[in-house]
Amino acid sequence: MDLTRLRQVSVPVIPAFACEKDSEAMRRRRVLRKFDKELANRNYKAANSLLKQLQHKPRALLCFDSAKLVPKIINTQELSMVDSSSFESLVDTIMCSIKYSIKFALSDEEVLITGFEDATGSETDNSPYEDHQMCLQHEVGHFLVGYLVGVLPRSYEVPSLQDITQDKFAQGNVQFLGFEFLKEVDINTISSKRFTHGKLKSKENRAKISSQTLNRFLCVILGGLAAEHLLFGYSELLHSDVQKLDRVLRWLCYNENEADSLVRWAILTTLSLLSHHHEARSRLAEAMTSRRSIGYCIDMIESTL
Structure with a gap:
């Protein structure tokens, strides 16, 4: 046989990096299936351990706890937003919404309801589809922000369109691991006014939570509200999130100025995260x-970012 007459067959060369990347993706999905089983059995410690192990593998988990939080002192123009002026306005609107929501929760006066609607631009005649989309994006905001700042979601619930059609006020939720300090916040012993127990009580409560945990909590609890304003331009509010936020800040004995400063920072950070990761937000939805x-949702985030 004349070997010189044999046709040369070109074999595509697959880059080693691509093979390694696919291998890491397969490993991640395999571990995340085990992770889901542990969550289903409520073995949260084991589930968390699996994710931590995966986090230390090269290119396995790149997004969990990857967010760089906005510095506490920053000019909004330093954030890479398309229109910094509209971004500032959005932050002010959310701050206003939070204040009205807290007032609404503390009063049954009709004048507050009118003021609330005027200040937020909230519509009360949404279609069931619109209500469903707002509820969905609210929970997506919680989930995505939590994952990016390093708080592990352990369960979630989003009402279906049929649920919303039958009950306009049907709500979803996302539960996280790592916020055990919330058990210390006894809502039955907190007055409607801000704490005035003095420095001793302040130090006692603040010693029960690290600054990192508080920062993460603030971002996660505001993730839903920020997502609504970012996508729809308003929120119908009356969320338990705002009441929980207020209870925690009062439990920590922050005065109004201190609380406003912390909340504004968390809104800036959360809006920045959600606006920069819009594709992951869409896929997660x-x-x-x-x-x-x-586990599937986590893999979706990792595959997108």
Whole structure:
């Protein structure tokens, strides 16, 4: 046989990096399936351990706890937003919404309801589809922000369009690991006014929570509200999130100026995260509306970013 007459066959060369990347993705999905089983059995410690192990593998988990929080002292123009002036306005609007929501929770006066609607631009005649989308994006905001700042979601619930049609006030939720300090916040012993127990009580409560945990909590609790304002330009509010936020800040004995400063910082950070990761937010919304597992949602985020 004349070997010189044999046709040369070109074999595509697959870069080693691509093979390694696919291998890491397969490993991640394999571990996340185990992770889902542990969550289903409520073995939260084991589930958390699996994710931590995966986090230390090269290119396995790149997004969990990857967010760089906005510095506490910053000019909004330093953030890479398309229109910094509209961004400042959005922060002010959310701050206003939070204040009205707290007032609404503390009073049944009709004048507050009128003021609340005027200040937020909230519409009360949304279609069930619009209400469903707002509820969905609210929970997506919680989930995505929590994951990016290093707080592990352990369960979530998003009402279906049919649920919203039958009950306009049907709500969803996302539960996280790592916020055990909330058990210390006894809502039955907190007055409607801000704490005035003095420095001793302030130090006692603040010693129960690290600054890192508080920062993460503030961002996560505001993730839903920020997502609504970012996507729809308003929120119907009356969220338990705002009441929980207020209870925690009062439990920590922050005065109004201190609390406002912390909340404004958390809004800046949360809006920055959600606006920069819009594709992951969109893909996560698809997964959550289909009620996919936590592990699947995590893989969706990792595959997108």
